[in-house]
Amino acid sequence: MTSPANDRPPIDAALARRLIAAQFPQWAPLPIAPVPIQGWDNRTFRLGETMAVRLPSARHYAPQVVKEQAWLPRLASHLPLPIPAPLAMGEPGEGYPWPWSVYRWLQGRPVLGAPDLDLGRLASDLAGFLGALQRTDATDGPAAGPHSFWRGGPLGAYDVETRAAIAALAGRIDTAGAAAVWDAALAADWRGPPVWFHGDIAAGNLLVDDAGLLSAVLDFGCCGVGDPACDLVIAWTLLVGEAREIFRAALPLDAGTWARGRGWALWKALIVLAAAPGANPLGYADQPRIIETLIAEHRQG
Numbered sequence: 001m002t003s004p005a006n007d008r009p010p011i012d013a014a015l016a017r018r019l020i021a022a023q024f025p026q027w028a029p030l031p032i033a034p035v036p037i038q039g040w041d042n043r044t045f046r047l048g049e050t051m052a053v054r055l056p057s058a059r060h061y062a063p064q065v066v067k068e069q070a071w072l073p074r075l076a077s078h079l080p081l082p083i084p085a086p087l088a089m090g091e092p093g094e095g096y097p098w099p100w101s102v103y104r105w106l107q108g109r110p111v112l113g114a115p116d117l118d119l120g121r122l123a124s125d126l127a128g129f130l131g132a133l134q135r136t137d138a139t140d141g142p143a144a145g146p147h148s149f150w151r152g153g154p155l156g157a158y159d160v161e162t163r164a165a166i167a168a169l170a171g172r173i174d175t176a177g178a179a180a181v182w183d184a185a186l187a188a189d190w191r192g193p194p195v196w197f198h199g200d201i202a203a204g205n206l207l208v209d210d211a212g213l214l215s216a217v218l219d220f221g222c223c224g225v226g227d228p229a230c231d232l233v234i235a236w237t238l239l240v241g242e243a244r245e246i247f248r249a250a251l252p253l254d255a256g257t258w259a260r261g262r263g264w265a266l267w268k269a270l271i272v273l274a275a276a277p278g279a280n281p282l283g284y285a286d287q288p289r290i291i292e293t294l295i296a297e298h299r300q301g
Contacts, residue, residue, distance in 0.1 A: 009096070013033060015055075022094060023090050023093065030047050032047055034046075041061045042054045042061065042219070042221070049105070051104060052102070052104075066099065067221075067223070068084070068101065071141070075223075080132050083217055084218060089101055106207060108209055108215040109207060112203045114208045115212070124250055130251060131252075133195075133197070134196060148199050151199040155185050163179075173291050178291060180298060181263065182263055182266055184298060185259050190256070196225055197227070197231050198222070199222025202233070229258075229264060232261030236290050269286075
């Protein structure tokens with residue numbers, strides 16, 4: 001279910017510059033430079049002062065371009081924080097094989113490394129954003145599937161991969177504890193109506209302003225309508241202690257949804273730690289801590 005590393009063509013500022021010059025010549029004079037922190041699914045370049053060029057890094061992510069172009073403008077008015085605003089959609093060209101996007105540049109700095117960050121306030125504001133997203137009309141929204149890498153759908157899509165990772169990590173993690181977390185997540189079926197989910201609420205997709213307040217949410221490539229449990233992963237990857245409890249209390253979700261959320265967090269931590277083919281290696285060092293936290297929380301009930 002992960003994206004093979006050999007499906008990733010070289011993408012650099014020179015390519016972005018050629019694409020802009022060929023398809024949007026009105027922007028060709030503007031400077032183009034890579035952003036300091038790159039994502040895994042896309043490569044992003046700042047275009048002038050007010051725009052960003054975003055190119056999928058592998059073919060598996062290309063279908064997300066059309067989805068974002070169609071749905072982000074409809075979602076934006078229902079949300080309390082800025083999200084990416086598409087300005088144009090590019091076509092394959094200059095040796096690059098997939099569609100790509102130009103977005104309005106969003107001001108802010110990545111949440112990781114932000115000075116004097118108030119995690120409790122961040123947890124509250126992020127919960128408010130997700131609550132608003134879940135309340136947005138989901139009629140005709142894209143149901144979970146390959147475009148979302150099955151986020152929003154049943155965790156069973158990753159059962160084989162997860163159990164293989166648990167087996168591969170024998171001697172390095174509490175495999176019995178990890179299996180118990182996973183089994184509980186699979187048993188907690190989603191029975192609610194489909195709601196909007198973001199699909200990748202991660203520290204790299206959150207921006208804060210100079211005061212350390214949440215100012216924007218990025219990268220809706222995995223978004224869709226279905227089970228919102230996948231959006232809870234940040235409770236264990238970034239939020240700790242009181243901040244996690246603030247986040248939990250602010251989202252009106254049942255125990256089963258939190259169990260599935262632990263399952264999504266466990267799956268990601270396991271495949272990164274086990275170096276599954278195509279798994280995003282970013283944050284490798286944090287994965288043992290995340291797994292231990294998930295196991296301990298499951299045991300506490």
